[in-house]
Amino acid sequence: MKKLLLLLFVLSALYSKSQEIKNYVWEANPSFQELSEDLKQEPAVILFDKRWIHTRVGEYAYASFVMNHLAVKINKKEVINKFNKVSAEDRNYIRKTRDFHARIIKPDGSIRIIPPSSIVEAEVNKTKSIVFEGVEEGDILEYYYILKENPVSSGVEVYQSEAPVLFAQLTTTSSGVDFHIYPTSAFTKQEQGSKTVYTAKNLPAYKPEYRSADIRNIEKIVFFLTLKGYPPTYWNRMLAQSTLPPKTFKGFRVKHAKKLLEKLNVATLPVDKQLETIDSYIKVNFGFYEDGQKQNKITDLCAGKMLLDSDDVFALYSFFLHQLKIPYELVVSVDRQIGEVNRDIYLYPMPHIWMLYIPETNKYISPFSLSKSYGTPRYEVQGALSVSYNGNGSKSVNISNIGSVDAASNMENNVIEVKLNEELTGAIVKTTAQSTGYRSEFDRRALQLLAEENDKEKTENYMKNRFLHGLPCKLISFDTENTEFHNNYISTPLTINGLLEIEDNFVENAGDMIVVNLGKVIGIQTDLFQEEERHSDLDMDFAHRYKRKITFQIPEGYKVESFGEMKKSVKPLLPETEACWFVSTVEVNENQIVIDIDESYNNYIVPVARYQDYRAVVNAAADFFKGSVVLSKIQ
Amino acid sequence: MNKWSVLILFFGLNNLVNAQKESVVLHKNETVNIETNRRGVEIESTIGEKRAIYDSKRVEDYSIKIVYDNFMSVSDIAGNTISEKNRNVYTLYQYNIARGDASGSNVFHSDMKYLFFKMDNVTDNSTINFSYKIRYEEPKLVHPFLFQGNLETKSASITIVCDPEVELGFKLFGDHIDRITFSKTIKGDRTFYQWKAEDLPAFKPEPLMTGAFHYLPHLVYWVKSYKKNGEKIALLENENSLxxxxxxxxxxxxxxxxxxxxxxxxxxxxxxxxxxxxxxxxxxxxxxxxxxxxxxxxxxxxxxxxxxxxxxxxxxxxxxxxxxxxxxxxxxxxxxxxxxxxxxxxxxxxxxxxxxxxxxxxxxxxxxxxxxxxxxxxxxxxxxxxxxxxxxxxxxxxxxxxxxxxxxxVPIPSAEESASEFRFWLKSEGEVLKGRAEITKTGYAKEQFLNHVATKRKETENELWKGILSDGNNKMKVLLTSSQKNDQSNAPLTGGYNVELAGWIKSTSSGMILRPILYYPLSNMTIDTGKRKYAVDLMYNEVFNYEYDYELPAGYKTEYLPENVSLIDSVGEFHISYSLENNHLRVIQTVKNKQIVVDRGSFENWQAFIKKLIKNYNQAVLFKKISE
Known part of the structure; x- marks a missing residue:
């Protein structure tokens, strides 16, 4: 009897939890927050956006119930078409649409219910959709739906959008599973009985800005589920597992890996050289399978170029490090423009970046990036928080920030020789671009792929963009030096030489004078002339520096009238680590103008407070691009 | 800082990763059977294709999607992969075929669906074969046959088999139709119409091209009429039937x-x-x-x-x-x-x-x-x-x-009916140009702006106005002083604004150089006549009228004025004039296009027009200091 009562109690508990969400209804007579005068100027305002996820797993149950309830006020009729259509869908296979209701609340308070007959259903997926009927400016559109679907193990609920959101809420309840919830800072948490409720108020409309970390910044809630009683994946456990020497691979056998290591013949080399040799071989010879591509059984890893599963590549590095007894740490982080790694757990569904750090050499191996060489960390995680684990040492998880690479290591040196054509309508430009650091790594990878593909047009377009960043020009010829991957290790600059012809808008006539738009030879530049205000930090990917030397041959019979706008010195007073500048000097010799440019961005992050300094430097480069020298005929 | 520096490298890399050796359609074939019976006309089509997959990284080349609606039924899907290495044949299993709702752009609800399958066991240098049947439930709504696609096609053919009661209509469209051979044979009581083409290149769309169906070689066929119990029934004989x-x-x-x-x-x-x-x-x-x-x-x-x-x-x-x-x-x-x-x-x-x-x-x-x-x-x-x-x-x-x-x-409005007009009153303060300006837009030019602005927040709308007003001249500082969209009438859209343009005037040892033209419409519409294949769609005829009034700087006189220039061509025209009146330099610039589509025959003409236009944009006025 007791057992029966207990069973009934458990079942009713389960039943009552899921029944709650299933019984959700909206208020028959809704009332809404009055809008301030500012908000009345917005084309639309989301009055509330409430979501509820109930997941039950276990005891023959395997389902999620998802409720979405939203109300939006339409202030401008022009945006009606953005909000007047709703599809009751979530993220997984929908088993049933339990409820789907929509209504319009007119400015006078009258309510028009959209009849169920207006609901349409997709034939295959059975997704239900509805169009609000008779919508006019000033209306409030309100809908809610409850779906039964297959549970998802993780998700991201994004609340911020181009319309302000007055009230955002996520409620979670569960049976048989635990929710692990990670909201952004706007949300506050409340426990309401069996419900966990996250709420945010007055989310402003989200406005993306140039190089802002939109995914990171936008207000959202990340969640994942674990079976009840099962903990989330803590780093110490996950990383401990991941640092064990691999015993198997997906696509090949251990003996194949050993054979490759033998072939590489690194046993007697210093650690640095060992890793360079291994890394170079892997990055040059191996590629990753595409999604959906069949993976072949490998019988010989030494057989030259082939595709591997990316996890196998990671495991191969790990295997080699163990075989060579090289101590390493497993380092995990998240692209700082997307988010931040959680200090304790592996947070689904955040995309993580995995690297292997070698303390002895203070360098990183990036197994999952084919362009990134052994050495500096991936550019996306410079400065980012990371978790690391030393399998051989302390066997504990460390939290630290990954270092960053200075601008001097990401250098581009350009030597540009410019000579006008005979008609004085355009110019022949001989340019040499030498790059190091991240830039050269990308270029080397691109050049490798271009060579494999052997598509002349694609290669030409790539070169033209590389030199002049989209400025119309004709590529006459080009060649490259030090393209081999191993040059990444010894920081030998990658050299690309080009011969181009620029005609459009290069020379202007002014009577006896000609205006030569010499600035164009550095290629199209970003500008921030119109972007006077900034609300979020700016992320440039990596610190970098340009040094350019332009030598312009003054045509015979002409002298220099002015070159003032080619001289610039914009160097805001900033600490060295945050400094940025654009400085160009001009020297006029007998028949040449020589311009030296030094442009640097010492930090990849520009805080909002420093935006105007940064903007001044960027605009100086853009001004230089628009700059010209004036020549007059020698009488 | 280079706008393109990191971005183009990333995008370039992404494109290149996917850009391996392209697959080839070795053969594609469609056989259409058109039969009459007591229900009327029945059309059933069998489609088959054979592809060589040289690089298995190109998963999209062996992922097949068949889109259909409730006027068609799809059946008998079959296929296999043949490995080049060991000649093993791997059959496509029916459970690998997925179904879904196809969402067309701008269509909220429809009966469009798709069947999707990815061929299994594809390795480099594999061959895939697939086939399926389509039955058209509505004989008026049959699909055309495309000879060319996004992959190189070695051979493509369509055979239409009609019973003698059917009168067939057909027409070829697109490029390469001179390479399509046609034959008509009668075998027994069946008429066989066959079209065949060989060695067609992959179709590569270009920016601003008119619709792909202008160029893709394709056959459209239809049933003009058929006989039922000896009586002729017209289906789509001509436009009257339609x-x-x-x-x-x-x-x-x-x-x-x-x-x-x-x-x-x-x-x-x-x-x-x-x-x-x-x-x-x-x-x-x-x-x-x-x-x-x-x-x-x-x-x-x-x-x-x-x-x-x-x-x-x-x-x-x-x-x-x-x-x-x-x-x-x-x-x-x-x-x-x-x-x-x-x-x-x-x-x-x-x-x-x-x-x-x-x-x-x-x-x-x-x-x-x-x-x-x-x-x-x-x-x-x-x-x-x-x-x-x-x-x-x-x-x-x-x-x-x-x-x-x-x-x-449908008529094509003249360029004058879609006009963008800017008027400036400017003077120099040192090397900075300052003044005010007015803008009006009519016709499609106005419509285009309103489409951009319509759904935006006020803040964004202001930025869009600034974008229009500085139009291609990013250095221009603009302060909107008045605006009237007039979006509910044909009255022009108007705006007034203050302008500041730093660094526009260049100092020389003896004076100043001013580039009086601030806007360069059509200057980015160059055509690479050696490479471009398809017509350029300019959408509508438009005229740009600019009037610049520069108050001459004190203590200077005009040393050099460019010559007035006019060019009138079938594809466009421009007029640029310079005049001095009472210490003011007046420059009037008018540019218009006269063809909404620059077809292939006009490429050279158009490019020559644009080059002359750009050359005349690149003119400067010289001011010289008046010696004391």
Missing amino acids: FAWYSQLVRNINKRGLSTVKAKTMEIVKDAETPFQKAEAIYRWVQENLHYVAMEYEMGGFIPRDAADILEKKYGDCKDMANLLCTMMNEAGITASLTWIGTRSKPYSYHHLPTPSVDNHMITTICIDEKKYFLDATHKYCPFGFPSVGILGKEAMIQIDSNHFSVEQ
Whole structure:
């Protein structure tokens, strides 16, 4: 009897939890927050956006119930078409649409219910959709739906959008599973009985800005589920597992890996050289399978170029490090423009970046990036928080920030020789671009792929963009030096030489004078002339520096009238680590103008407070691009 | 800082990763059987294709999607992969075929679905084969056969097998049709029509091209008529048959009663005096108050919904809006007709292609004082009286009554009707130009701006205004002082603003150089005549008028003025003049295009025009210090 009562109690508990969400209804007579005068100027305002996820797993149950309830006020009729259509869908296979209701609340308070007959259903997926009927400016559109679907193990609920959101809420309840919830800072948490409720108020409309970390910044809630009683994946456990020497691979056998290591013949080399040799071989010879591509059984890893599963590549590095007894740490982080790694757990569904750090050499191996060489960390995680684990040492998880690479290591040196054509309508430009650091790594990878593909047009377009960043020009010829991957290790600059012809808008006539738009030879530049205000930090990917030397041959019979706008010195007073500048000097010799440019961005992050300094430097480069020298005929 | 530096490298890398050796269609074939029986005409097609997959990284080349609707049924999907290495054959299993709802762009609800399968066991240098059958439930709605696709095609053929009771219509369109061989043979009581093409290159779309169907070689076929019990039944013999079918589809619309439509119409036109004013008021009302939502489920894709329903729901697709507009116009005493039309993506004419493939849109044609106006209310800011940009120059099938129609060409407004005009009053303060300016936009130029601005927040709208006003000259500091969108009338959009442009004047040892032209319309419309394959769609004719009034700096005189220049060509014209009046330099710049499409025959002409235009933009005025 007791057992029966207990069973009934458990079942009713389960039943009552899921029944709650299933019984959700909206208020028959809704009332809404009055809008301030500012908000009345917005084309639309989301009055509330409430979501509820109930997941039950276990005891023959395997389902999620998802409720979405939203109300939006339409202030401008022009945006009606953005909000007047709703599809009751979530993220997984929908088993049933339990409820789907929509209504319009007119400015006078009258309510028009959209009849169920207006609901349409997709034939295959059975997704239900509805169009609000008779919508006019000033209306409030309100809908809610409850779906039964297959549970998802993780998700991201994004609340911020181009319309302000007055009230955002996520409620979670569960049976048989635990929710692990990670909201952004706007949300506050409340426990309401069996419900966990996250709420945010007055989310402003989200406005993306140039190089802002939109995914990171936008207000959202990340969640994942674990079976009840099962903990989330803590780093110490996950990383401990991941640092064990691999015993198997997906696509090949251990003996194949050993054979490759033998072939590489690194046993007697210093650690640095060992890793360079291994890394170079892997990055040059191996590629990753595409999604959906069949993976072949490998019988010989030494057989030259082939595709591997990316996890196998990671495991191969790990295997080699163990075989060579090289101590390493497993380092995990998240692209700082997307988010931040959680200090304790592996947070689904955040995309993580995995690297292997070698303390002895203070360098990183990036197994999952084919362009990134052994050495500096991936550019996306410079400065980012990371978790690391030393399998051989302390066997504990460390939290630290990954270092960053200075601008001097990401250098581009350009030597540009410019000579006008005979008609004085355009110019022949001989340019040499030498790059190091991240830039050269990308270029080397691109050049490798271009060579494999052997598509002349694609290669030409790539070169033209590389030199002049989209400025119309004709590529006459080009060649490259030090393209081999191993040059990444010894920081030998990658050299690309080009011969181009620029005609459009290069020379202007002014009577006896000609205006030569010499600035164009550095290629199209970003500008921030119109972007006077900034609300979020700016992320440039990596610190970098340009040094350019332009030598312009003054045509015979002409002298220099002015070159003032080619001289610039914009160097805001900033600490060295945050400094940025654009400085160009001009020297006029007998028949040449020589311009030296030094442009640097010492930090990849520009805080909002420093935006105007940064903007001044960027605009100086853009001004230089628009700059010209004036020549007059020698009488 | 290079705008392109990191971005282009990343995007370049992403593109290159996927850009391996391209697969090839070794053979594609369609066999169409057209049979008559007591039910009428039955059309069943068997499609087969064989591809060589050289690089298995190109997963998209062996992932097949068959899109269909409820007018078709797809069956008998089969396929296999043959490995080059070991010649093993791997069969496609039915459980690997997925189904889903196909979402078309701008279509909220339809009966479009897809079947999808990815061939298994594909390795480098594999061959894949697949085939399937399509049965057309509605013989008027058959799909064309494309000889060319996004992969190189070694051989493509279509065979149509007709029973003797069927009269077949067919026509080839696109490029390379000179390479398509045709044969017609009779075997027994069956007629075999066959078209075959070989060695067709991969089709690579280009930016700003007119629709792909202008170039993709394809065959459209249709059943003109068939015999049933000895009696000839016309299906799609000519444009009359097509119209007869269309007319029958719209015969029973507006059955709900039109009292609400009439009442609303009277309310809208109550202050209008002339038919033109009434028509404009109705058009504006529909544009403003109805919202485009396309529901194209089965015959819902062809039959307009009831006007009273549309009025109540305040949404609909092109045919719904056309119906409501037409009904309202008629209620107001204005002659109005439903009109079928193909947009410019379709290269067909009604006479040459009397099938539903010829068109994809519906509008309303009204007639006032014997002049026709082609009205498309789906474009929220299209000026009244202007056809929408997508149908310029196209043939329209206008319903006169249930038995009569006319086919007429939609006119193309002149460039003067879509004008962007800027007037500047500027003077130099050192090397900075300062002053004020005014802008007006009319016609499609105005519509384009309003489309951008319409749904944006106020802050973004201001930025968009700044973008328009600085248009290509990013250094220009702009402060909007007044603006009038006039989005509910044909009155011009206007704006007034203060301008500041630093670094525009260059100092020399003896004076100053000023580049007086601040805007360079069409300068980015160069065509690489050696490479470009497909016509460039400029959308509409437009004229740009700029007037610059520069107050000469004190203590300077004009040393050099460029020569006035004019060029009038079939593709465009420009006029640039310089004059001095009372210490003011006046520069007038007018540029217009005269063709909405730069076709292949005009490439050289166009490029020569643009080059001359750019050369004349690159002129400067010299000011010299007056010696004391």
